[in-house]
Amino acid sequence: MKLKLIARLCILVACVMLITPILSPTVYGQAQATPENFPLFGGDDRVIRGENARDESYFEIGKGRAAAVGSYLDLYYGHSPTLLPKNSTLTLLVNDLPIGSVALDDSNKEQALWRVDLSKLGLKSGFHKLSLQTHMEIASDVCVDPQNTANWMVIHKNSRINLNLVPSYDKADLTTYPSPFFEKGSTNPFQSIIAVPDNIDQNEFSSVAQLAQYFSTQASDKRIKFPVYAESELTDIILRDNRVIWFGRTDRWKERGQAAIEALRKLTGAPANQWQSFIGVAPSPWNPANAQLIVAGNEAELSSAATILTDEALFSQLQGNISIVPANLKKKEAPAELKIGSPYTVTLEKMGYNNLTVEGVEQGSVRINYPIPGNWDFDNGAGLKLLFKHSKSINLKQSVASVKLNGVPVESVRLTETTADAGILELVLDPSVIGSRRTLEFEVAFQFINANSNNKDTQNQNLKDYCSNPSYLGNWAVIDKASTLTYIPAQRQTQRLESLPYPFVVNGHWNQTALLLPDQIGTNELSMALTLAGIIGRNSQDNTELLLFKTSNPGLKELLKDLNIIYLGTSKSLPDFMNGFSGSQVQFKDDQILSLASDVQLLSELQNNSAVIQITHSPLNPTKSLLLMSASSAEHEASITNALTSPDESNKITGKFVIVDNQNHVHQFPVKEDPVAPKPQKPNAGIFFNNSDSSINPYVFPVTFLLIVVLTITILWLARKRR
Incomplete structure (x- = not known):
C-alpha cells in the first residue's frame, strides 16, 4: 500500500511539474490578450426612423493587433410597440457582410440585448464598419404612410463593441513600433510610461514632447495622459508593472537607465560602448513580459530620433531590435505661414x-x-x-x-x-x-x-x-x-481657455512660449507638462520656440518678458509677480485660493485643496499671455492632469479661469468679456467662390461685341468725315 501511495504521489508531482510552465508568468513575446470595448455611437442613444433605414458606426484596430476569440457585440435596443412582427427586422452587417438578423416583435420592444459573436470574422488592423439596417412596418398597407412617426427603434447608449485583442506578431521589435507602446484605435492608446533623466534639460524635453505630440495626433478624438517619471522616482514595482519608454542623453542615465540599456546590449550581443546613439526595443529586465523602448544619444541624435519616431515614412523602415541614429536628418520644410485676412x-x-x-x-x-x-x-x-x-x-x-x-x-x-x-x-x-x-x-x-x-x-x-x-x-x-x-x-483678440492652443501654438508651431516649472521637477510636473504639450501642441510641427525654464533661473523676469508663459506647479513655487497681479481673477494666500473677481465668491471647499487653471495677459508684457496651472499643494497637482484628460471635465474648461476641486471636478465662473466689434451679417459670396475657371457671365460676350461694333462705326464715321 505504501509503495502504491508513493507511486501515486510521484505521478501527482510529475503532473504538477508538467502543468507549471502553463501557469508560469508570461514571457517576452508571448501573446497577451487585451480586452477593449467601444461605445457604438459615441455613447449616445441613437434613434432610427422610417420604413427602411441604415445607420453606421466605425471602430479601429491598431497596427499589430487582431480580434481573437471572445470578441462580441452587445446591442441593446428597443422599438415601437406598433410594428408588425412578421414584417419588421433588424440586420447587422460588419464591413458590409451580413452577420445576422432579428425580428422586431413583442419580445424585444423594451430594452433587449442581442449579443453577436465577432470572433469568426478575423478582424485585423485598420478601420471596420458596423452597419444596422432596419425594415419597419406598422400596417399591412405600408404605402399609406411609409414615414409614419410610429416607425422607430432605439439603439441604447450602453451598446458596446467588445474586442479581445491579441498581438499579430510573435515578439515586439522596431518593426512593430508604435505597438505595443502605443495602440492606435484603443480606448486607452498610450500603454506605457515615460522615463527621463533627473533634471530634464531643454533638448530632452523638446524631443520627448515631440513624441507626445505625435501620439496625440494619432488619437485626435482623445486627450491622452502621459505618465512621466524622473529616473530617481522609478521603483522596481513601477518598472515591473509597466512598459517603459526610456528617453534621454546616453551620459545622463544612472543605475536603472543603464540596466535598461544593458538588457538591449545582451539581446543584440553587442559589446559595451559599441554604440552611444540608438533606438532599441528589448524585454524589460524587471519583467520579461513587458517590452521597453530605449532612445539614447547626444542632443543632435535625440532630435533625430524624435524625428524618426514621429514620421511613419521613417519609422516604417526600422528593423530588428536596434537602429543606430544618425546625427543629422533632412529637415522637413516648415509649414507655410497662413495669411490673416486672406481667403x-x-x-x-x-x-x-x-x-x-x-x-x-x-x-x-x-x-x-x-x-x-x-x-x-x-x-x-x-x-x-x-x-x-x-x-x-x-x-x-x-x-x-x-x-x-x-x-x-x-x-x-x-x-x-x-x-x-x-x-x-x-x-x-x-x-x-x-x-x-x-x-x-x-x-x-x-x-x-x-x-x-x-x-x-x-x-x-x-x-x-x-x-x-x-x-x-x-x-x-x-x-x-x-x-x-x-x-x-x-x-483672435481675446484669450479664453476654450481657444487653446491659441496663443501658445499658432500656424503649426509653438509661438515664443516659455514652459515655467518649479526648481524641483517631479513626476507630477513632468506628467502635467507632457500631457499639456500633447493636448495643445498636437498640431505643432516645430518645437523650436517651446522653451523650458525653472523658477530659480537668474533674471527670470527679463528672460520671460517677451514670451508667452505657461506655469505648471504649486502655489508655493509660483513667482510673486504671477500671483494676484492686475488682471488676475484669483490669488494664492497661505495655500488658499482667493477670488479677485467682484462677482465670484469662493466657499471654503474650493479655497482649500484645489487647483486653478487661468489664462490672462502676461503681467510682464500686455501683448503676451500667461496660462497658469497651479495647485494649492503638490498632492493636488495631479487633479489638473486628470481634468485636462477627462472627456467630461475637460469640456468645462472654458472662460478666463476654472477651479478643479479635490474630486477632480471642474467649476466654471462667468467673467465679464471685453467689448468686441460686431461682425458683418451679410458676407459677399464673391469672397468665397471664384468661378472664373468654370463659368462666365452670359452678358460678357454680347456686351463686348456691342462695344466693338460701336467703336468700329465711330472710327469709320470719323474717317469719312475727315475726307
Missing part, C-alpha cells in the same frame, strides 16, 4: 474625409465636422462648396438635398439631370448662423423619391409596385472629397 480654403480630404456616400435608403445623411483653429475667428462668415453626383433613376422633380449647420437648416435644392453628373451647391454662411461654437457641424441629407410620373394612373401603378416589392438599389448620392470650405481667418 483660406480646406477640402474635405484635408479634413480627413474620403468621398461620402448615401445609398440604399429613402432618406439618408452624412455629417462633416470641422474644428475652427484655436487662434482664428470668422469675421466674414464662410462659404461651403459641395460637389456631388447622384442616381438618375429617381424622380428628379421631387428628390431633394438639404444642408444643416449646427442643427439649423441653411439650404435645400431639388436634384436635376445636371446635378446627377456634376452637382454644385454653394452656400454662404452668415456669422449669425455660425455663432460662437468652435466646431462647424454640417449635416448633408438626401431624400430620394422613386415615383416616375405625375400622372395619377402611373403613380397608382408605381405605388402598387412599390408596395409589392420595395427596392432602394437605385437610391444613392456621393459627395466628392474635393468639396471645400472657404473662410477669411481673423486673429
Whole structure:
C-alpha cells in the first residue's frame, strides 16, 4: 500500500511539474490578450426612423493587433410597440457582410440585448464598419404612410463593441513600433510610461514632447495622459508593472537607465560602448513580459530620433531590435505661414474625409465636422462648396438635398439631370448662423423619391409596385472629397481657455512660449507638462520656440518678458509677480485660493485643496499671455492632469479661469468679456467662390461685341468725315 501511495504521489508531482510552465508568468513575446470595448455611437442613444433605414458606426484596430476569440457585440435596443412582427427586422452587417438578423416583435420592444459573436470574422488592423439596417412596418398597407412617426427603434447608449485583442506578431521589435507602446484605435492608446533623466534639460524635453505630440495626433478624438517619471522616482514595482519608454542623453542615465540599456546590449550581443546613439526595443529586465523602448544619444541624435519616431515614412523602415541614429536628418520644410485676412480654403480630404456616400435608403445623411483653429475667428462668415453626383433613376422633380449647420437648416435644392453628373451647391454662411461654437457641424441629407410620373394612373401603378416589392438599389448620392470650405481667418483678440492652443501654438508651431516649472521637477510636473504639450501642441510641427525654464533661473523676469508663459506647479513655487497681479481673477494666500473677481465668491471647499487653471495677459508684457496651472499643494497637482484628460471635465474648461476641486471636478465662473466689434451679417459670396475657371457671365460676350461694333462705326464715321 505504501509503495502504491508513493507511486501515486510521484505521478501527482510529475503532473504538477508538467502543468507549471502553463501557469508560469508570461514571457517576452508571448501573446497577451487585451480586452477593449467601444461605445457604438459615441455613447449616445441613437434613434432610427422610417420604413427602411441604415445607420453606421466605425471602430479601429491598431497596427499589430487582431480580434481573437471572445470578441462580441452587445446591442441593446428597443422599438415601437406598433410594428408588425412578421414584417419588421433588424440586420447587422460588419464591413458590409451580413452577420445576422432579428425580428422586431413583442419580445424585444423594451430594452433587449442581442449579443453577436465577432470572433469568426478575423478582424485585423485598420478601420471596420458596423452597419444596422432596419425594415419597419406598422400596417399591412405600408404605402399609406411609409414615414409614419410610429416607425422607430432605439439603439441604447450602453451598446458596446467588445474586442479581445491579441498581438499579430510573435515578439515586439522596431518593426512593430508604435505597438505595443502605443495602440492606435484603443480606448486607452498610450500603454506605457515615460522615463527621463533627473533634471530634464531643454533638448530632452523638446524631443520627448515631440513624441507626445505625435501620439496625440494619432488619437485626435482623445486627450491622452502621459505618465512621466524622473529616473530617481522609478521603483522596481513601477518598472515591473509597466512598459517603459526610456528617453534621454546616453551620459545622463544612472543605475536603472543603464540596466535598461544593458538588457538591449545582451539581446543584440553587442559589446559595451559599441554604440552611444540608438533606438532599441528589448524585454524589460524587471519583467520579461513587458517590452521597453530605449532612445539614447547626444542632443543632435535625440532630435533625430524624435524625428524618426514621429514620421511613419521613417519609422516604417526600422528593423530588428536596434537602429543606430544618425546625427543629422533632412529637415522637413516648415509649414507655410497662413495669411490673416486672406481667403483660406480646406477640402474635405484635408479634413480627413474620403468621398461620402448615401445609398440604399429613402432618406439618408452624412455629417462633416470641422474644428475652427484655436487662434482664428470668422469675421466674414464662410462659404461651403459641395460637389456631388447622384442616381438618375429617381424622380428628379421631387428628390431633394438639404444642408444643416449646427442643427439649423441653411439650404435645400431639388436634384436635376445636371446635378446627377456634376452637382454644385454653394452656400454662404452668415456669422449669425455660425455663432460662437468652435466646431462647424454640417449635416448633408438626401431624400430620394422613386415615383416616375405625375400622372395619377402611373403613380397608382408605381405605388402598387412599390408596395409589392420595395427596392432602394437605385437610391444613392456621393459627395466628392474635393468639396471645400472657404473662410477669411481673423486673429483672435481675446484669450479664453476654450481657444487653446491659441496663443501658445499658432500656424503649426509653438509661438515664443516659455514652459515655467518649479526648481524641483517631479513626476507630477513632468506628467502635467507632457500631457499639456500633447493636448495643445498636437498640431505643432516645430518645437523650436517651446522653451523650458525653472523658477530659480537668474533674471527670470527679463528672460520671460517677451514670451508667452505657461506655469505648471504649486502655489508655493509660483513667482510673486504671477500671483494676484492686475488682471488676475484669483490669488494664492497661505495655500488658499482667493477670488479677485467682484462677482465670484469662493466657499471654503474650493479655497482649500484645489487647483486653478487661468489664462490672462502676461503681467510682464500686455501683448503676451500667461496660462497658469497651479495647485494649492503638490498632492493636488495631479487633479489638473486628470481634468485636462477627462472627456467630461475637460469640456468645462472654458472662460478666463476654472477651479478643479479635490474630486477632480471642474467649476466654471462667468467673467465679464471685453467689448468686441460686431461682425458683418451679410458676407459677399464673391469672397468665397471664384468661378472664373468654370463659368462666365452670359452678358460678357454680347456686351463686348456691342462695344466693338460701336467703336468700329465711330472710327469709320470719323474717317469719312475727315475726307
